[in-house]
Amino acid sequence: MSEVRRDIVTDTWVIVDTENDALPQVPLPRPEAAEDCPFDEGKENRTPNEIYAIRDGTKPNTPGWKVRVIPNIKPILRIEGELEKTGVGVYDMVTGTGANEVIVETPEHILNFFDLSDEQIGHVLRTYRERIVDLHKDKRMRYILIFKNHGRLAGASTIIHTHSDLIALPATPVRIKQKLNGAREYYGYKERCLFCDIIQQEIEMADRLVFQSDKFVVVTPYASRFPFEILILPKRHSFSYKEIEHEEIVDLAQALKKILQLMYFVLGDVPYNLILNDSPNLIPRTGYWQTIQQDYHWHIEITPRIYRTTGFELGTGFYINRFSPERAASALRSSL
Numbered sequence: 001m002s003e004v005r006r007d008i009v010t011d012t013w014v015i016v017d018t019e020n021d022a023l024p025q026v027p028l029p030r031p032e033a034a035e036d037c038p039f040d041e042g043k044e045n046r047t048p049n050e051i052y053a054i055r056d057g058t059k060p061n062t063p064g065w066k067v068r069v070i071p072n073i074k075p076i077l078r079i080e081g082e083l084e085k086t087g088v089g090v091y092d093m094v095t096g097t098g099a100n101e102v103i104v105e106t107p108e109h110i111l112n113f114f115d116l117s118d119e120q121i122g123h124v125l126r127t128y129r130e131r132i133v134d135l136h137k138d139k140r141m142r143y144i145l146i147f148k149n150h151g152r153l154a155g156a157s158t159i160i161h162t163h164s165d166l167i168a169l170p171a172t173p174v175r176i177k178q179k180l181n182g183a184r185e186y187y188g189y190k191e192r193c194l195f196c197d198i199i200q201q202e203i204e205m206a207d208r209l210v211f212q213s214d215k216f217v218v219v220t221p222y223a224s225r226f227p228f229e230i231l232i233l234p235k236r237h238s239f240s241y242k243e244i245e246h247e248e249i250v251d252l253a254q255a256l257k258k259i260l261q262l263m264y265f266v267l268g269d270v271p272y273n274l275i276l277n278d279s280p281n282l283i284p285r286t287g288y289w290q291t292i293q294q295d296y297h298w299h300i301e302i303t304p305r306i307y308r309t310t311g312f313e314l315g316t317g318f319y320i321n322r323f324s325p326e327r328a329a330s331a332l333r334s335s336l
């Protein structure tokens, strides 16, 4: 069991694995060879039993799947157990209750998300929705974070077969809370969704607009923390990814493939993180957030990890970005 410890000085949380006794390896261990990949079709017995899969009538944990969701082999949080808050002298901690799942995005040994077909990316996006809907039934799961780590500098594991990670958390993370509070405050005095206003302004100004599809806009955010940071927003106001509709999934699959390909053309095989910014689970606190359905607007962030975080970022909590979002958008547009 891990512990979720609160840093009482900064009021931030850290998940500490209290069981692992293997010293960290420096430099990082090499990625697994293709023939040893446990995520390929036919090697289902090398992973824990699946939690969910898209299959055409085949039996669980056998070949014949399109997307497969399995528990993380080394979970940092466990689904069993009650959520317990404990004081440790001046410190606080919560037991590491949560879920830690891996979404295997294809039965074939493919390394780049954008090499999947539009249809296959659609299956992955549908799986995201299914897992969020399912995990929100559990009151202990306050926030479901789905993300991708591509490349070792972005924190990818030794398994390089394209996959996403899902971590269900017992508390809403600080960064999400900041976003929720910012959106609520804006709604409080304008009575409009902040993100809907951002979409409108970015389309009008166009200097940070990379492209727009029928249902999504792809921009480089005004205060991008990283060179070539990307923000993808649904044009239809929607507070939760759970509400995504079939046509939006089809459209988003194409948009995601297109922006990742563009990044590849411009930057090469750059390490990146992709993060789905969704609403928290509202079930544990009915009535607590009256306007969230109007004021929050789900979105996806992609952050290329070209430079390592420096002492400045660690010391200040804010970022130096050495390539403006306007130039990044223009470079990406010129490869369209």
Ligand SMILES: [Zn+2]
Pocket (backbone or CB within 6 Å): 037, 038, 039, 040, 108, 109, 110, 161
């Ligand atoms: Zn593989």
Ligand SMILES: [Zn+2]
Pocket (backbone or CB within 6 Å): 193, 194, 195, 196, 197, 236, 237, 238, 296, 297
């Ligand atoms: Zn909105």
